[in-house]
Amino acid sequence: MIERFDIFTTTITQIYKSLQRIKNREMTEVNLKGTHVMCIFKLNRNPEGMTLTALSAACEEDKAAMSRTVAELTRLGYVKTATINRYRAPVMLTDKGMEIAAKVDEMVIEAVNAGGNGLTEDERRTFYKALTLISDNLKNYLKEGAE
Numbered sequence: 001m002i003e004r005f006d007i008f009t010t011t012i013t014q015i016y017k018s019l020q021r022i023k024n025r026e027m028t029e030v031n032l033k034g035t036h037v038m039c040i041f042k043l044n045r046n047p048e049g050m051t052l053t054a055l056s057a058a059c060e061e062d063k064a065a066m067s068r069t070v071a072e073l074t075r076l077g078y079v080k081t082a083t084i085n086r087y088r089a090p091v092m093l094t095d096k097g098m099e100i101a102a103k104v105d106e107m108v109i110e111a112v113n114a115g116g117n118g119l120t121e122d123e124r125r126t127f128y129k130a131l132t133l134i135s136d137n138l139k140n141y142l143k144e145g146a147e
Contacts, residue, residue, distance in 0.1 A: 015115075019111070020034055022107070022111050023035075023037045023107075026103075026107040027107075030100055030103060031076075032076075032100070035061075035065075035069055036069055036072070036073060036078075037104055037107075038058075038059040038060075038061075039055060039059055039066070039069050039070065039073060039079075040073070040078065040079075040093070040097065040100055040101050040104050041101070041104050041105075041108065042055060042058045042059055043055070043079065043091060043092065043093045043097070043101070044093060044098070044101035044104070044105065047092070047093075048090065048092075049081075049082075049089075049090025049091055049092035050090055050091055051088060051089070051090055051091070052066055052067060052070060052091060055070070055091055070091055073097070077094055077096045077097070078093065078094060078096055078097035078100055079091050079092060079093055079094060079097050080092055080094050
């Protein structure tokens with residue numbers, strides 16, 4: 001059991017660090033930070049826009065951090081909001097933001113292909129099913145512990 005914990009935590013940590021480095025490396029050519037990648041990625045999948053609250057939840061970031069990210073992306077011309085009240089107005093990609101989103105998608109495809117190199121489709125499906133189940137189980141464990 002202890003060995004499984006060690007392998008799991010070490011491997012997950014290494015994957016996370018690798019993903020952060022990939023985001024940072026790939027985005028330096030467009031002068032963005034790795035923290036902007038998930039925001040742009042999620043907005044690209046929601047063309048109708050997302051509220052700051054929904055975007056925070058989707059990116060697993062707190063509202064203050066997401067507010068700073070959206071403010072920076074707005075200043076750079078990559079996102080916009082329909083009204084001044086940013087917390088309720090949907091945040092959407094601008095045309096310039098959609099161009100960057102296309103680059104983000106290319107980066108994602110390349111990274112996912114590299115990470116899954118050598119896996120069969122069945123192995124890939126099993127892996128994502130198991131990973132999602134572990135994630136859900138740990139969230140439930142935390143909720144139960146908080147009660």
